Amino acid sequence: MMSEKIKIISVIVENKPGVLHLIANLFRRRNFNIESITVGATQDKDIARMTITVNADEKTFEQVVKQVTKQIDVIKVEALEQGNFVMRELALIKVEITDSKKRSDVINFVNVFRGKIVDISPYSLTVEITGEPNKIDAFLNLMKTFGVLEIARTGITALSRGAKVIKIDE
Secondary structure, eight states: OOOTTEEEEEEEEEOSTTHHHHHHHHHHHTTOOEEEEEEEEOSSTTEEEEEEEEEOOHHHHHHHHHHHHTSTTEEEEEEOOTTSEEEEEEEEEEEEOOSHHHHHHHHHHHHHTTOEEEEEOSSEEEEEEEEOHHHHHHHHHHHTTTOEEEEEEOOOEEEESTTOOOOTTO
């Protein structure tokens, strides 16, 4: 489960060059650490959604939200309510394979974790795992015994549960 100090904000921004730098620089200037950040276009190609994960107490988090809201290219900011959002992360994990027994064991673990094998070579398997960060961490812990060669994680992306949406035109 996610730590109580881990907070997530959705930031709706203009989809143009320099906006990510602007937001990241704000965090740097305020000495806030970003645990993860994901950015992508929304249903409107001129608007992007940033999902920013921070490890902060309530007071610091409120300050972060206020500072981000003040930025000129920011359209809307919403703190996601703890326990009331769906979040996912994607990880690509390259695992060393030295024999057919290891290959078989890794494939079995991939199936248990509902992952996918996306690349295979005589000496490695690349696995795609999607889910909550603790699921990915658990899979990584199992793979350490085989030898993890490389990891690439996307960071958390999240949306509020149910019918709640961030209305842009308010």
